[in-house]
Amino acid sequence: MREMLSFLRKHKDDEPVIIIDDISRLARDLDAHLKLRAAIGSVGARLESPSIEFGDDSDSQLIENMLASVSQHHRQKNAEQTQNRMRARLQAGYFCFWAPTGYKYVKSTSGGKVLEREEPAASLIQEALEGYASGRFQTQADMRRFLEPHPIFSRDKNGNIHPQRIKNMLSNKIYAGHYEYRPWGIPLTKGKFDPIISWATFEQNQNRLNSRTSAPQKTTSAEDFPLRGHIACGCCGHPMTGYWVKGRSKHYAYYECFQKTCPERRKSVRSADAEAHFLQYLNKLRMSCGPIAIAKLMFKELWDRRIHAHSAHQKSQKANLARINSDIRKATERLINTDSNATIKALEARLDKLEKEKALITEDLAKTKPKPKDFDQSFRTAMEFLANPRKLWETGRIDDRKALLNIVFEAPVPYIRNKGFRTAKTSSVFNILKDISSSDDEMAETMGFEPTRPFRAYSLSRGAPSTTRPRLHRRV
Secondary structure, eight states: OHHHHHHHHHTGGGOOEEEOSSGGGTOSSHHHHHHHHHHHHHTTOEEEOSSOOOOSSHHHHHHHHHHHHHHHHHHHHHHHHHHHHHHHHHHTTOOOSOOOTTEEEEEOTTSSEEEEEOTTHHHHHHHHHHHHHHTSSOSHHHHHHHHTTOTTSOOOTTSSOOHHHHHHHHTOGGGGTEEEEGGGTEEEEEOSSOOSSOHHHHHHHHHHHHSOOOOOOOTTHHHHOTTTTTEEETTTOOBOEEEEEEOSSSEEEEEEOOOTTOTTTTOOEEHHHHHHHHHHHHHHTOOOHHHHHHHHHHHHHHHHHHHHTHHHHHHHHHHHHHHHHHHHHHHHHHHHHOOOHHHHHHHHHHHHHHHHHHHHHHHHHHSOOOOOOOHHHHHHHHHHHHHOTHHHHTTOOHHHHHHHHHHHBSSOEEEETTTEEOOOOBOHHHHHHHHHHTOOOOOOOTTOSSOSSOOOOOOTTSOOOOOSOOOOOOOO
8 A cells, every 4th residue: 555655656747546446445444445545536536436426525435435334344244243153162172373393283073273283383382392391301492402403493593592582482371272352351271183292291381481591401411421410529619610722733621610719620521531530439339239129119019009090080070170160160250240450460370370270180080091002111221220320321322321310319429539439428219229238138037036045934032143253362
């Protein structure tokens, strides 16, 4: 429209004519129609149509305004009908807005279109979201670096995935199979499409987003310095920093403590030496067959308990679901009968919390009873890791090394230059196995703790023989 008005101004002397098929094609709003008519008249152009005759007399302007009002009414009525249909579809569980990355619309046999997973984007998003929930990706920057090599995600002008896009992906309920739209009064609703992640995973991501964030990890730190963040100075306890030093022909990797008050400050340690000492320390964590066998029996007992407790858990969840439905009904009734703004806000927050709890329990109840799996096959990798953690480190994969450091150690491992690693604070699993392997407890004998030689009974009138040793006499 702006280009047309600019063209009319340039050719004002040619007395241009604008031809429209119908008055609704000019504008579908009365105010916009009047403004355009005034703009067209200001540049000396005429407006003509085969369906209406435009004129300056009062009768022509009345008909023109009435037709413009009818066009506006038709537009508004069409918008209302479309909105009502979309609202009804949302209430029925069918998402009808723009499909997010990882989904696409396909025609349904029951009519309309439904969301469906779009591969390989859906699998990549699932791995990224589950990795952030499990701690595999410590920050949103780590998650972005995982997704950037794949061209299926949109980029900014610099060719990178914008950080806000990662945050929107983490907070999008569609990936968890739910949606809500407050402007139309649509509460949290479970959609009739396959979710990419579970609602429990979505809640874990929200808890991580709302918690205190850590500094993003450097891109090359994990590959070049796998112990960075997990190695501490054995003198002051401050975390050691990894860095590169340029030599004559190549670069050299070092770890160093930069604490000002530390006696070992500015005394570097070669990265290769630190990693070699770390492998020696991992050898000390190897367990013998005895503790591993005991741990296997403990895990087997817990495995059987969890399988048998499934029915009791389902019964408890059904009771919780009935309680939540009752609370939602009561809160809704109070919301209808109240006029206080503060009470309305409190009840809306309460309903939002109850809807999230209901979604979590409904998802849990929808899970089928787990089929009994082979325990040895399921826990073989875990037992091998507990028996010898060094094998996981020697795979060379960054994710495996991160997993080892996070699982085995609860705090950075103290390191003393030229001596190696000191005793570290390991996780509870390794502490239990260590206590089992180093225990000196033995089984009691079959005879019991009572003395095997019988003692004679003495009456109160007769003193028992003394049990103390006689004095030692010196010979003269």
